[in-house]
Amino acid sequence: MEKEHLAWFLEARFGMFIHWGIYAVPGRGEWVRQQEDIPEEVYRQYFETFEPVRYDPRAWARAAKAAGMKYAVMTAKHHDGFCLFDSSYTDYKATNTPAGRDLIREYVEAFRAEGLKVGFYYSLLDWHHPDYPIAGDRFHPLRNHPDYQAHRGNLSRYADYVRDQVRELLTNYGRIDILWFDFSYDEMRGEAWKATELVRMVRALQPWIIINDRLGGNLKAREPEEYAGDFTTPEQIIPPEGIRNETGEPVPWEACITLNDHWGYAAWDKNWKSPKTIVRALVECVSKGGNFLLNVGPTPKGEIPAACVRILEQVGEWMAQNGASIYGCGHAGLPKPEWGRFTRRGNRLYAHILERGVGPVVLRGLAGRIAYARLLADGAEIAVGRPWNAAEYPEDAFLSFPGAELPDEWDTVVELVLK
Numbered sequence: 001m002e003k004e005h006l007a008w009f010l011e012a013r014f015g016m017f018i019h020w021g022i023y024a025v026p027g028r029g030e031w032v033r034q035q036e037d038i039p040e041e042v043y044r045q046y047f048e049t050f051e052p053v054r055y056d057p058r059a060w061a062r063a064a065k066a067a068g069m070k071y072a073v074m075t076a077k078h079h080d081g082f083c084l085f086d087s088s089y090t091d092y093k094a095t096n097t098p099a100g101r102d103l104i105r106e107y108v109e110a111f112r113a114e115g116l117k118v119g120f121y122y123s124l125l126d127w128h129h130p131d132y133p134i135a136g137d138r139f140h141p142l143r144n145h146p147d148y149q150a151h152r153g154n155l156s157r158y159a160d161y162v163r164d165q166v167r168e169l170l171t172n173y174g175r176i177d178i179l180w181f182d183f184s185y186d187e188m189r190g191e192a193w194k195a196t197e198l199v200r201m202v203r204a205l206q207p208w209i210i211i212n213d214r215l216g217g218n219l220k221a222r223e224p225e226e227y228a229g230d231f232t233t234p235e236q237i238i239p240p241e242g243i244r245n246e247t248g249e250p251v252p253w254e255a256c257i258t259l260n261d262h263w264g265y266a267a268w269d270k271n272w273k274s275p276k277t278i279v280r281a282l283v284e285c286v287s288k289g290g291n292f293l294l295n296v297g298p299t300p301k302g303e304i305p306a307a308c309v310r311i312l313e314q315v316g317e318w319m320a321q322n323g324a325s326i327y328g329c330g331h332a333g334l335p336k337p338e339w340g341r342f343t344r345r346g347n348r349l350y351a352h353i354l355e356r357g358v359g360p361v362v363l364r365g366l367a368g369r370i371a372y373a374r375l376l377a378d379g380a381e382i383a384v385g386r387p388w389n390a391a392e393y394p395e396d397a398f399l400s401f402p403g404a405e406l407p408d409e410w411d412t413v414v415e416l417v418l419k
């Protein structure tokens with residue numbers, strides 16, 4: 001399972017998801033056309049008024065980097081079929097909006113320049129393409145429209161369109177690190193997308209690329225399909241115990257999580273998760289062997305909302321001091337402690353203390369195994385020992401924590417160097 005081309009991804013642990021397209025204009029999330037049954041002619045106004053005059057992907061890339069993120073995945077095409085990239089297979093693309101240019105190219109160049117890995121999200125659903133089936137479809141915005149009740153489209157031809165666009169994305173923008181398909185449902189899965197042929201083309205064009213699991217295969221199977229991908233994608237949930245396949249081996253995974261309650265820009269949704277919540281979610285993912293892909297939905301003008309930027313900055317301050325407990329770390333092979341979580345990289349064990357409690361902090365079963373301990377943030381020594389009142393717990397080690405309160409209320413990390 002542990003494939004070499006996944007090494008950077010498992011090391012990186014933290015990435016930025018970017019949902020951006022003409023749906024930012026209505027500002028009610030990327031499903032707006034479906035949720036409000038908006039006909040194509042009406043949705044067209046957003047295509048005609050998409051004017052991202054403040055689009056500066058270098059600022060996005062700097063924000064991602066400062067937050068401690070190591071990669072990004074941006075929507076090249078979402079379910080509405082609109083393409084941020086200059087595809088020669090459709091007119092429904094950024095170059096024909098007032099934006100007037102290939103917005104994906106600028107994203108790729110900006111993120112690469114900051115040293116971040118670059119990924120494309122590509123929607124398998126397409127509510128604009130005439131070959132996409134509507135009759136019997138659960139999601140299409142025209143599913144209830146009387147004129148489309150018999151519209152079967154031409155799925156085979158549509159799958160060729162997907163292939164042609166994916167070929168463009170993997171040919172015209174240099175090295176791409178991640179391909180993130182979304183999503184399969186009902187009969188629309190696997191070979192309905194001509195998935196084997198598609199994945200073969202992808203791997204031939206960019207052999208190092210890593211692909212997610214949403215073409216509809218089962219990566220947890222004993223023998224996953226060729227198109228099952230490289231990592232699984234729990235959405236808006238952190239798997240309670242990480243993810244293993246049928247033979248019990250860990251499967252690479254990445255939890256994608258919104259910063260408020262929408263992926264695409266939602267002008268009125270201010271339900272931001274706090275930086276503390278984000279830090280703790282990241283630590284939780286890493287402690288269970290997973291990655292964390294945190295979403296932002298830029299405005300129609302092209303900016304990451306200021307509230308998001310501030311949250312990212314604060315997460316970045318924590319990461320600047322404590323990143324060593326995240327990058328390249330994973331499951332510690334120890335039970336979850338009462339006071340928080342462990343992450344681990346080789347002989348470095350990181351105690352993420354979330355609850356101070358009273359008295360010494362117990363490290364179950366680690367008596368005699370710790371060479372030294374220090375606060376990860378500043379390197380200051382933390383005494384490890386066997387306090388007088390712990391005589392009855394000979395297997396355990398104890399941190400004699402000097403403060404009554406934790407120095408970092410979000411997550412105080414103690415680095416334990418194991419013998």
Ligand code: GLC
Nearest residue numbers: 019030031182183235256263
């Ligand atoms: C869901 C939604 C989609 C979003 C994705 C992110 O599949 O359909 O809008 O892009 O989640 O994982």
